[in-house]
Amino acid sequence: MVSLPAPPSRESLIESPAHSPVWKIGPREFVAMMAMLQALQALAIDSMLPALAHISHDLGATSENQRQLVVGLFLIFAGFGSLVPGALADRFGRRPVVLSCVAGYVVLTLAAALVTTFDALLVTRAMLGLASAGLSVLPPAIIRDRYDGDRMARLQSSVGMVFMIVPMIAPTLGQAVLLVAGWRWIFGMMAALGVAVLGWTWLRLPETLHPGHRQLIHPAAIARSMGRILTTRSAIGYVIGMAVVQGALFGYINSAQQLVAEHFGAGSRFPIIFGGMALAMATTNFINSRIVERFGARRVSHAALIIYICSSLTQLALASSGHQTLWSFVPVMTANMCLMGFIGANFGSIALQPFARTAGAAASTQAFIRMVLASLLGSLIGQAYDGSARPLAIAQLSGGTIALIVVLFSERGRLFRRLYAVEPIPPQATSLD
Numbered sequence: 001m002v003s004l005p006a007p008p009s010r011e012s013l014i015e016s017p018a019h020s021p022v023w024k025i026g027p028r029e030f031v032a033m034m035a036m037l038q039a040l041q042a043l044a045i046d047s048m049l050p051a052l053a054h055i056s057h058d059l060g061a062t063s064e065n066q067r068q069l070v071v072g073l074f075l076i077f078a079g080f081g082s083l084v085p086g087a088l089a090d091r092f093g094r095r096p097v098v099l100s101c102v103a104g105y106v107v108l109t110l111a112a113a114l115v116t117t118f119d120a121l122l123v124t125r126a127m128l129g130l131a132s133a134g135l136s137v138l139p140p141a142i143i144r145d146r147y148d149g150d151r152m153a154r155l156q157s158s159v160g161m162v163f164m165i166v167p168m169i170a171p172t173l174g175q176a177v178l179l180v181a182g183w184r185w186i187f188g189m190m191a192a193l194g195v196a197v198l199g200w201t202w203l204r205l206p207e208t209l210h211p212g213h214r215q216l217i218h219p220a221a222i223a224r225s226m227g228r229i230l231t232t233r234s235a236i237g238y239v240i241g242m243a244v245v246q247g248a249l250f251g252y253i254n255s256a257q258q259l260v261a262e263h264f265g266a267g268s269r270f271p272i273i274f275g276g277m278a279l280a281m282a283t284t285n286f287i288n289s290r291i292v293e294r295f296g297a298r299r300v301s302h303a304a305l306i307i308y309i310c311s312s313l314t315q316l317a318l319a320s321s322g323h324q325t326l327w328s329f330v331p332v333m334t335a336n337m338c339l340m341g342f343i344g345a346n347f348g349s350i351a352l353q354p355f356a357r358t359a360g361a362a363a364s365t366q367a368f369i370r371m372v373l374a375s376l377l378g379s380l381i382g383q384a385y386d387g388s389a390r391p392l393a394i395a396q397l398s399g400g401t402i403a404l405i406v407v408l409f410s411e412r413g414r415l416f417r418r419l420y421a422v423e424p425i426p427p428q429a430t431s432l433d
Helices: 027-046 049-059 065-081 085-092 094-112 118-131 133-146 149-163 165-180 184-204 219-231 233-263 267-295 297-320 326-352 359-383 390-410
Strands: none
Touching: 027 065, 027 094, 027 133, 027 149, 027 165, 027 184, 049 065, 049 118, 049 165, 049 233, 049 267, 065 118, 065 133, 065 233, 065 359, 085 094, 085 133, 085 359, 094 118, 094 133, 094 184, 118 133, 133 149, 133 326, 133 359, 149 267, 149 326, 165 184, 165 267, 219 233, 219 359, 233 267, 233 297, 233 326, 233 359, 233 390, 267 297, 267 326, 297 326, 297 390, 326 359, 359 390
């Protein structure tokens, strides 16, 4: 057995010589980098939305709802792929795994630009989802290496605020590309941005995993670690709760082009409307980053979830009236997206609190559960599109209600608690054999 040194302070972003080369990255650059890593995956989803009709026509899709699979399959396979990067990052470090994921993103994005059939595009998109899974899994693990508690929730919100800029402008970028070139050049734009992020990460990202926290890759040990993650009551309710709420959001993204652009008649205004919703969501992430340390992640997210349920009930009433218009749908949908800005980062940070030494594996397992469940629900919601907002409204109300139930389970029936101490870390190995 090897005696290991004590972990470094989480407050510092300066790596020790024994840990990695002495690189220094400031907090603002750190937030921007984590946001852009996550944003590459968002770009692969949202920039496609204005082009779905063109893609399905050019490549011979056989039904209107089939176009949703370009987004839906990407999300499903990103969910399945998220189970792998965390364990690799806990063994080999965050940096090499992140770089590999970005490189795979670039290669497969270029491959998608060259396909000649709709089926080939779907296969390529599924592979791209697998390769890009680490882009959503590893930034929270990297943040967890350095922060915990409400400070982690605040940093997650700051990352979310910057990250939301991409969903805000991605449909507009896609629409702009379509004005001057074909839809294949949207993939070219994605690849170019991937190359830029790859270079930035290569030059500036230090290794944040302390050597004392490295884990050997043994299937039995991984299974035990996953078992701890799945059976930690204080965390699992937040993972499932976020999955069902996010599933409703994915259902909206899958059907947004049909619902907003076609059914509600937004047409060419769709990218602007979609971007405005994302801007509002980014604003709430900014507000959350400023208030979460004062009020606590639980208090903020629990209040937001209850308001989300009420807002979803309003959306369902409007959709069921038969007289819903674009301008009655958009404000309520925007309100729900804003409330998710208060739910997402806080739920994620609460769920990771018990797993300091296996943050990578915990982030992977939690992202796997969240993304697979959310993407499958999102695809089902999208396929249920019937020319109205009613299926989406039912999904939002159901998701919010289920989320409240599972959060009550995790909190043992008590909402709005404020925990000032970090929750205990489950016992696990502290040495490498």
